[in-house]
Amino acid sequence: xxxxxxxxxxxxxxxxxxxxxxxxxxxxxxxxxxxxxxxxxxxxxxxxxxxxxxxxxxxxxxxxxxxxxxxxxxxxxxxxxxxxxxxxxxxxxxxxxxxxxxxxxxxxxxxxxxxxxxxxxxxxxxxxxxxxxxxxxxxxxxxxxxxxxxxxxxxxxxxxxxxxxxxxxxxxxxxxxxxxxxxxxxxxxxxxxxxxxxxxxxxxxxxxxxxxxxxxxxxxxxxxxxxxxxxxxxxxxxxxxxxxxxxxxxxxxxxxxxxxxx
Amino acid sequence: xxxxxxxxxxxxxxxxxxxxxxxxxxxxxxxxxxxxxxxxxxxxxxxxxxxxxxxxxxxxxxxxxxxxxxxxxxxxxxxxxxxxxxxxxxxxxxxxxxxxxxxxxxxxxxxxxxxxxxxxxxxxxxxxxxxxxxxxxxxxxxxxxxxxxxxxxxxxxxxxxxxxxxxxxxxxxxxxxxxxxxxxxxxxxxxxxxxxxxxxxxxxxxxxxxxxxxxxxxxxxxxxxxxxxxxxxxxxxxxxxxxxxxxxxxxxxxxxxxxxxxxxxxxxxxxxxx
Ligand SMILES: Nc1ncnc2c1ncn2[C@@H]1O[C@H](COP(=O)(O)OP(=O)(O)OP(=O)(O)O)[C@@H](O)[C@H]1O
Ligand SMILES: [Mg+2]
Numbered sequence: 001x002x003x004x005x006x007x008x009x010x011x012x013x014x015x016x017x018x019x020x021x022x023x024x025x026x027x028x029x030x031x032x033x034x035x036x037x038x039x040x041x042x043x044x045x046x047x048x049x050x051x052x053x054x055x056x057x058x059x060x061x062x063x064x065x066x067x068x069x070x071x072x073x074x075x076x077x078x079x080x081x082x083x084x085x086x087x088x089x090x091x092x093x094x095x096x097x098x099x100x101x102x103x104x105x106x107x108x109x110x111x112x113x114x115x116x117x118x119x120x121x122x123x124x125x126x127x128x129x130x131x132x133x134x135x136x137x138x139x140x141x142x143x144x145x146x147x148x149x150x151x152x153x154x155x156x157x158x159x160x161x162x163x164x165x166x167x168x169x170x171x172x173x174x175x176x177x178x179x180x181x182x183x184x185x186x187x188x189x190x191x192x193x194x195x196x197x198x199x200x201x202x203x204x205x206x207x208x209x210x211x212x213x214x215x216x217x218x219x220x221x222x223x224x225x226x227x228x229x230x231x232x233x234x235x236x237x238x239x240x241x242x243x244x245x246x247x248x249x250x251x252x253x254x255x256x257x258x259x260x261x262x
Numbered sequence: 263x264x265x266x267x268x269x270x271x272x273x274x275x276x277x278x279x280x281x282x283x284x285x286x287x288x289x290x291x292x293x294x295x296x297x298x299x300x301x302x303x304x305x306x307x308x309x310x311x312x313x314x315x316x317x318x319x320x321x322x323x324x325x326x327x328x329x330x331x332x333x334x335x336x337x338x339x340x341x342x343x344x345x346x347x348x349x350x351x352x353x354x355x356x357x358x359x360x361x362x363x364x365x366x367x368x369x370x371x372x373x374x375x376x377x378x379x380x381x382x383x384x385x386x387x388x389x390x391x392x393x394x395x396x397x398x399x400x401x402x403x404x405x406x407x408x409x410x411x412x413x414x415x416x417x418x419x420x421x422x423x424x425x426x427x428x429x430x431x432x433x434x435x436x437x438x439x440x441x442x443x444x445x446x447x448x449x450x451x452x453x454x455x456x457x458x459x460x461x462x463x464x465x466x467x468x469x470x471x472x473x474x475x476x477x478x479x480x481x482x483x484x485x486x487x488x489x490x491x492x493x494x495x496x497x498x499x500x501x502x503x504x505x506x507x508x509x510x511x512x513x514x515x516x517x518x519x520x521x522x523x524x525x526x527x528x529x530x531x532x533x534x535x536x
Contacts, residue, residue: 131358131359132358133357133358133359133362158356161356161357161358161362162356162357164358165355165356165357165358165398165399165400168398168400169352169353169400172400213353214352214353217348217350217353217354218353218354218355218356220311220316220348221346221348221353221354221356222356222366223316223341224314224316224341224345224346224348225341225345225366225367225370225414225415225418226338226341226342226367226370226371226418227366227370228338228370232370232372233369233370233372234368234369234371234372234373234374234375234378235375236375237375
């Protein structure tokens with residue numbers, strides 16, 4: 001792996017890192033609403049100020065916060081153009097074939113891009129300040145009410161955590177296979193997009209095979225250690241929320257409520 | 263501790279049944295370190311999986327620590343007393359944090375939450391991984407990963423631990439680390455079954471079961487088996503290096519006083535010869 005993964009946990013000593021993952025996840029959902037509800041100048045202002053404040057609390061570097069964004073510039077441009085050029089309206093500024101450029105289209109495109117940017121930075125904040133294990137544990141707790149509908153919440157959480165532990169191995173494996181393919185003349189470094197895409201195809205099958213083999217061995221290893229279903233296990237410890245977590249939840253709820261009136 | 267009576271096993275494949283174990287009969291005492299030695303594909307892993315009830319019994323009788331492996335009701339209890347460490351360290355971890363990984367076994371046995379912390383700490387201490395609690399398993403070295411896998415098994419305090427080629431993917435240094443760990447566990451009273459195709463590792467065992475095509479060719483002390491040219495040839499395995507030197511010298515007409523297993527013994531034998 002030559003690049004570090006974006007949106008991965010970064011160890012720091014900040015309020016956000018210390019916050020209970022359950023509370024953090026709930027706050028995340030509330031702030032997600034704040035970001036997506038932004039429409040007017042004021043509401044965008046509120047969303048932006050909130051986001052900047054949370055970023056400051058996280059003590060993360062600017063590059064860590066925006067790494068996902070810089071990786072997705074092409075994607076952002078594409079969604080902007082899609083919205084700007086395909087917005088159906090009478091008052092076109094410019095027309096060519098199926099493309100119609102209009103004021104409303106541009107505004108719409110800007111809105112979508114702004115929302116995506118806000119959400120990306122916010123999600124990045126969550127994953128950079130919370131370890132995957134904290135996140136899955138929190139998810140398990142928050143999804144618990146779904147057990148009423150016979151949804152196997154513990155199993156979903158376990159599957160998630162196993163999948164998470166698998167990702168680094170799979171990436172390493174992918175890298176090994178990639179190097180082996182380069183040695184045999186594959187052209188991953190090619191600038192030609194189609195050629196590049198085609199060179200990735202031979203990677204997919206070996207990676208799948210690796211995943212299946214691993215799943216096979218892993219299920220044996222789990223059974224050997226007495227696994228017999230996620231429900232029959234020691235329950236997770238119940239840790240009450242701290243005052244600071246409740247405070248954060250309160251503040252986020254207020255911001256969310258205010259956003260509905262702006 | 264492990265009693266096998268005429269154990270047989272066949273896998274179902276597309277081309278019909280495929281017999282991989284024939285009338286395996288073995289008796290392993292408590293506190294022993296046994297090596298099951300054989301070529302690739304001779305059925306070692308199949309036997310190990312039967313011991314842990316990861317595969318269903320088909321023929322014969324196999325008891326492990328007093329549990330009949332064909333008794334489906336006791337499978338869960340059996341797996342607690344008979345732990346297993348697998349070959350590929352990357353494919354046996356369920357968690358992305360070391361301490362959660364060790365806690366996986368006890369959690370399956372519904373050990374009360376307040377006891378798990380101490381169990382995890384003790385298990386990590388036993389494999390000399392203190393202070394690694396919050397690390398991600400994939401950031402560990404190969405030897406450390408296998409020691410973590412051992413800790414995961416130790417957390418259930420098993421009587422028997424089966425190592426299914428647990429050193430096969432490690433470099434020589436890490437391999438020595440894991441082998442030393444096996445010896446230490448034996449000294450602490452665990453029964454160790456080491457499955458391997460490295461003759462040099464089998465030397466460490468008290469007794470060696472030599473396997474070939476799903477049959478036990480011979481079962482005896484490491485010296486009896488590994489220095490027996492005929493049996494080793496029959497199993498298509500090379501003898502340990504020192505023993506090969508002994509036989510080479512024999513061919514030259516030089517008879518050393520004993521057949522050595524290790525380089526040290528070879529040195530001693532040569533010194534005594536003069
Ligand atoms: N699930 C299966 N289905 C069909 N055949 C199998 C299966 N697993 C193993 N075999 C076959 O059974 C034979 C014995 O396999 P086993 O894994 O027990 O050998 P082994 O001695 O552990 O070999 P190795 O040293 O490679 O681990 C092999 O020939 C193998 O191809
Ligand atoms: Mg095997």
